[in-house]
Amino acid sequence: MLSVRDAQTTIFNLVQPLQHPQDTEVVDLSSVNRILATPITSQLDFPHWDNSAMDGYAVRYADVEQASQEQPTILEIVEEIPAGCQPKLTIQSGQAARIFTGAVMPKGADTVVMQEETRRENNHIAILSAPKPQGFVRYQASYYQAGNQLLPTGIRLNAPEIAVLAAAQCPQISVYRKPKVAILSTGDELITPTQPLQPGQIVDSNQYALAALVRQMGAEPLSMGIIPDDKEALQRAIAHSITHADIVLSSGGVSVGEYDYVEQIITSLNGKIHIRAVAMKPGKPLTFATFDHSQRPVLYFGLPGNPVSALVTFWRFVQPAIAKFSGLVDGWEPQFINAIATQELRGAGKRETYLWGRLNLVDGVYEFQLAGGSHSSGNLINLAQTNALAVIPVGEKLITAGNSVKVLKIGN
Ligand code: AMP
Ligand code: MG
Numbered sequence: 001m002l003s004v005r006d007a008q009t010t011i012f013n014l015v016q017p018l019q020h021p022q023d024t025e026v027v028d029l030s031s032v033n034r035i036l037a038t039p040i041t042s043q044l045d046f047p048h049w050d051n052s053a054m055d056g057y058a059v060r061y062a063d064v065e066q067a068s069q070e071q072p073t074i075l076e077i078v079e080e081i082p083a084g085c086q087p088k089l090t091i092q093s094g095q096a097a098r099i100f101t102g103a104v105m106p107k108g109a110d111t112v113v114m115q116e117e118t119r120r121e122n123n124h125i126a127i128l129s130a131p132k133p134q135g136f137v138r139y140q141a142s143y144y145q146a147g148n149q150l151l152p153t154g155i156r157l158n159a160p161e162i163a164v165l166a167a168a169q170c171p172q173i174s175v176y177r178k179p180k181v182a183i184l185s186t187g188d189e190l191i192t193p194t195q196p197l198q199p200g201q202i203v204d205s206n207q208y209a210l211a212a213l214v215r216q217m218g219a220e221p222l223s224m225g226i227i228p229d230d231k232e233a234l235q236r237a238i239a240h241s242i243t244h245a246d247i248v249l250s251s252g253g254v255s256v257g258e259y260d261y262v263e264q265i266i267t268s269l270n271g272k273i274h275i276r277a278v279a280m281k282p283g284k285p286l287t288f289a290t291f292d293h294s295q296r297p298v299l300y301f302g303l304p305g306n307p308v309s310a311l312v313t314f315w316r317f318v319q320p321a322i323a324k325f326s327g328l329v330d331g332w333e334p335q336f337i338n339a340i341a342t343q344e345l346r347g348a349g350k351r352e353t354y355l356w357g358r359l360n361l362v363d364g365v366y367e368f369q370l371a372g373g374s375h376s377s378g379n380l381i382n383l384a385q386t387n388a389l390a391v392i393p394v395g396e397k398l399i400t401a402g403n404s405v406k407v408l409k410i411g412n
Contacts, residue, residue, distance in 0.1 A: 002277070004278060007278045010274050018179070020176075023037075029162055033158070034157050035176045037327060042150045042169075045144065046143040047141070053136040054115070057099060059091070073127040078096070080098040090106065113127050155328075176327035179220065179247060179326050181246070186253040217323065219322050231261045238262075242300065271290065272290050283377075288301055301317070312354045337366055339405055341399050354390070368390050387411040387412060390405045
């Protein structure tokens with residue numbers, strides 16, 4: 001049985017990310033959570049021109065460097081420059097321009113005196129204190145110089161990046177296409193949320209949870225529905241999935257039960273099985289395989305059927321694999337946080353143990369609070385409202401309250 005670390009190395013090494021230009025599409029600025037596929041360079045400077053950071057008066061610093069409350073400097077106001085206007089005059093010694101935030105600096109002026117440091121006297125202005133040289137001027141190209149790289153490839157486009165693209169007048173952007181993730185649930189006992197529940201049946205919750213996670217990651221879930229424990233039906237569904245998706249997630253049918261066919265089918269479809277089990281709890285019966293494909297291997301994750309096991313293995317392995325596949329250059333690897341356990345946490349000893357709960361920031365310190373109720377991998381009820389998994393290493397049986405524990409964040 002592979003360790004979690006070896007399993008992650010095996011999986012992540014086999015992920016071949018989407019490529020430019022064949023895996024790209026053009027989207028507009030209403031798209032969020034997409035991955036930039038080409039670097040962006042702007043021909044605009046930021047700021048585009050010297051402009052005022054304040055409502056006040058544009059002056060020549062040399063005129064006002066001696067100004068004080070007792071001996072104000074009096075300047076003649078020769079122009080008023082609202083935002084969006086081009087100044088007409090050059091400020092000469094002894095002159096000032098009334099200027100507003102964002103308005104273009106007039107020639108001749110190099111400093112803005114904020115309104116609060118002045119007293120207006122008809123068409124003159126008294127400067128009541130010496131400003132800093134070049135104070136309150138946002139100089140052209142001081143934030144970014146035209147021709148340099150503005151945004152690198154392989155970053156996720158969220159609100160700040162979208163604002164930058166809008167400001168740089170890049171309304172159409174090349175991003176990687178969304179990875180297609182097929183989701184199939186296996187089991188004769190499974191029904192949909194709207195079918196009447198008969199004795200022995202259980203609702204296929206994994207389909208919905210996995211689709212939600214895939215969507216949250218900016219990938220596209222392809223629902224393959226419920227597949228009965230019938231070898232031919234399952235083979236057809238898997239064969240269809242590997243030709244229509246980049247990544248296939250099945251849940252159930254990967255333990256050693258009599259009706260667990262997944263492994264036989266992968267082999268008969270020429271898939272290569274890399275992982276059959278991982279030393280973790282929950283999540284031991286994880287299968288990972290690849291299918292050769294013209295562009296890059298299709299990744300197959302046979303997740304355990306138990307709802308918690310399916311989600312824990314998704315968070316631990318599938319989520320980073322999808323993030324890497326989607327073209328994200330940095331930040332796709334799982335990130336752990338050190339937290340203080342608020343109560344004792346028990347590990348399984350031989351397997352790396354994942355316990356679900358909440359990560360809270362209390363007075364600047366992360367605390368992990370274990371979810372109440374049963375930590376059985378079949379209990380999905382107490383998974384609701386959790387946002388983190390505490391990781392108890394192999395060989396460690398107990399982390400006592402007040403001690404440090406490694407935590408994987410799984411939500412907000
Ligand atoms: P299996 O891995 O097929 O042996 O399933 C393990 C457990 O998970 C069984 O109790 C199944 O009923 C349950 N299970 C399997 N698939 C799902 C699913 N899609 N949604 C919810 N529970 C499931
Ligand atoms: Mg089953």
